[in-house]
Amino acid sequence: MRAWQITDTFSIDSLKLNTAAAEPQPGPGQVTVRVRAVSLNFRDLLVIKGLYTKKLPLPLTICSDAAGEIAAVGAGVTRVKPGDRVCGLFMPAWIAGGCSDGAARSAQGAFAPGVLAEQILLSEEAVTPTSAHLSDAEAATLPCAAVTAWNALMQGGLKAGDTVLVQGTGGVSIFALQLARAAGARVIATTSSDEKAARLKELGAAHVINYKANPEWDEAMRKGGLGPVDQVIEIGGQGTFNRSLKAVRMGGYVALIGNRADAALGDAPNLTTALMKGVRIQGIFVGSREMFEAMNRAIALHAIRPVTDRVFAFEDAADALRYFETGAHFGKVVIAL
Ligand SMILES: NC(=O)c1ccc[n+]([C@@H]2O[C@H](COP(=O)([O-])OP(=O)(O)OC[C@H]3O[C@@H](n4cnc5c(N)ncnc54)[C@H](OP(=O)(O)O)[C@@H]3O)[C@@H](O)[C@H]2O)c1
Structure with a gap:
């Protein structure tokens, strides 16, 4: 073969x-x-x-x-x-x-x-x-990106009415958007492309910020009255982490998933902000079959494609x-x- x-x-x-x-x-x-x-x-x-x-x-x-x-x-x-x-x-x-x-x-x-x-x-x-x-x-x-997004959202205690920030338009982030919307959450997304921004909105993102046009996108969110958010699906790593800490609410949740952003875009993690805001930071490594099966039920129920x-x-x-x-x-x- x-x-x-x-x-x-x-x-x-x-x-x-x-x-x-x-x-x-x-x-x-x-x-x-x-x-x-x-x-x-x-x-x-x-x-x-x-x-x-x-x-x-x-x-x-x-x-x-x-x-x-x-x-x-x-x-x-x-x-x-x-x-x-x-x-x-x-x-x-x-x-x-x-x-x-x-x-x-x-x-x-x-x-x-x-x-x-x-x-x-x-x-x-x-x-x-x-x-x-x-x-x-x-x-x-589904096996990696979707299960990762599901695990991240569920460990964050996602519930209807929450606001979730997703970063970029790769596999994990698009699944997080779709699954969060199915659960009744509001989604704010970032992307580098206006064309992709339009597609994010078609998928149900309430607001999209272009992180290339707005390198201080956390500040753009604050000025636009868009934050703070309950959860961040953090796929950027050092390049985005400190901005994620600023975008999340007091006592909010940041799911640490990837390092897709250029690390030079960010400084060393601001541990003081993390502790002063009481942020829960959770490393995520894909997920189990049990999580996959739970996610499959949601995907079937909501006919998610x-x-x-x-x-x-x-x-x-x-x-x-x-x-x-x-x-x-x-x-x-x-x-x-
Ligand atoms: N921990 C785990 O279990 C786990 C599981 C799966 C993936 N991961 C990790 O999670 C990350 C994403 O994985 P993926 O498979 O979804 O990757 P992917 O499909 O390769 O994601 C690529 C997207 O990342 C976005 N991106 C790059 N720099 C960015 C920045 N500064 N801010 C926001 N978005 C940015 C871009 O979106 P735009 O084009 O829209 O700008 C790009 O299209 C990777 O680092 C991967 O290794 C971890």
């Missing part, structure tokens, strides 16, 4: 399409999934470029998020049967409760093999059923990664098989 792999050199240009990868066979309690679609995450770029860590088992099949159908099941499997449409978990070993070191190391497409292959091998516990209203391309966007920006062919995976790297996308970039 075919699989896109890092073999020896860390770069998009060095990725190899292995046409003779071993086809997995399910052992007891295991399933094979015929992969139909894979979505890209910023982490995939870090892994491929060697910026995550270079101490990875090579050759490594890349990417973490797949949707498809069960191809075969091993002895004793009861949760699924051949033909069932499923998504794989980002961390196959995180089923419920808190995360563990072992669960973190099970994350696909780094220390564990990835999913950009014609078939993948998983424990029967490491798949969730795909909602009937979703295509495989849509379902493939993930926003897929472009779908590339499997053979064009390197082009998909180069496009994703530009940041031109809105929502998720998908590779279809």
